[in-house]
Amino acid sequence: MRASLFALVAVLVPSACLVGCNESNKAPAPEPAKASAAAPTASAASAPGPSNSARPATPRAKETSETASAALGHLPDGVGLKVGTALPTLTLKSSKGDEVDLNALAKTGPLLLVFYRGGWCPFCNYQIRSLTKAYPDFQKRGVTPVAISVDLPSEASKTQEAYAIPFPVLTDSDLVAHKAFKVLNHLDEAGVARLKGFGIDVEAHSGQQHHTIAIPSIFMIDGQGKVAWAHADTDYKTRPSTQQLLQVIDDLKLK
Numbered sequence: 287m288r289a290s291l292f293a294l295v296a297v298l299v300p301s302a303c304l305v306g307c308n309e310s311n312k313a314p315a316p317e318p319a320k321a322s323a324a325a326p327t328a329s330a331a332s333a334p335g336p337s338n339s340a341r342p343a344t345p346r347a348k349e350t351s352e353t354a355s356a357a358l359g360h361l362p363d364g365v366g367l368k369v370g371t372a373l374p375t376l377t378l379k380s381s382k383g384d385e386v387d388l389n390a391l392a393k394t395g396p397l398l399l400v401f402y403r404g405g406w407c408p409f410c411n412y413q414i415r416s417l418t419k420a421y422p423d424f425q426k427r428g429v430t431p432v433a434i435s436v437d438l439p440s441e442a443s444k445t446q447e448a449y450a451i452p453f454p455v456l457t458d459s460d461l462v463a464h465k466a467f468k469v470l471n472h473l474d475e476a477g478v479a480r481l482k483g484f485g486i487d488v489e490a491h492s493g494q495q496h497h498t499i500a501i502p503s504i505f506m507i508d509g510q511g512k513v514a515w516a517h518a519d520t521d522y523k524t525r526p527s528t529q530q531l532l533q534v535i536d537d538l539k540l541k
Contacts, residue, residue: 358526358534359517366503366518367467373511374466378434378456381442386456388463389511391432396514396540397507398424398431398531401469401500405437405445406486409523410502414449416528421452427535429506434458436492436499459492464500469518473497504531508540 376388391397402410417431424431431453435442439457446455464470478497481488489495502525503518515534517526
């Protein structure tokens with residue numbers, strides 16, 4: 287009997303995770319990008335998430351197809367800062383609660399700003415884990431990844447500690463950076479309730495009642511403090527692979 291219960295749980299929990307993360311998104315949906323249909327490897331599928339009931343195991347995000355070059359560096363209408371735009375003047379908090387001046391950080395070298403939905407999102411956790419594993423490759427190129435979400439410092443700290451993230455994990459509960467970069471995704475009441483049904487309380491994670499999270503997006507900031515490359519997708523399950531991002535950096539020849 288016990289074995290049967292375990293088998294039932296093993297089937298239901300992953301399904302609940304995926305449905306629970308499929309909230310309403312009011313941003314205009316772009317044409318769907320081609321994505322690799324490869325199944326996750328055993329290690330990727332079983333990678334543990336942070337030790338938090340709202341953080342399930344990390345499924346593999348759909349990576350933008352290597353052949354779908356038009357999908358890379360794409361911004362949906364009304365979303366994201368365009369290439370050539372100067373980095374806005376922003377001061378955010380780190381996962382430890384310290385203030386971080388993004389402009390000052392950019393003066394130390396190129397940045398890869400990654401807006402993610404929150405530590406409760408398994409697709410975001412997979413992405414961050416992949417960036418963490420490739421951190422030495424970013425270092426060789428002189429680029430510092432920076433993860434940004436609406437999570438409170440206490441929640442961001444859980445994410446950073448769970449994956450031993452070596453780069454900055456910043457919090458933006460007041461949506462200052464999200465507004466400046468035009469990556470706001472406002473959840474309707476049905477979306478918020480759906481997530482709560484699966485143990486994900488966005489208000490508890492952000493400490494706010496704005497019900498807004500990030501449209502998953504990435505901005506490459508060059509040595510002159512300008513956007514050199516940008517990508518966003520309103521389909522939170524489809525994101526450029528880490529290898530693609532490294533290739534983008536190589537192609538840009540950032541200094």
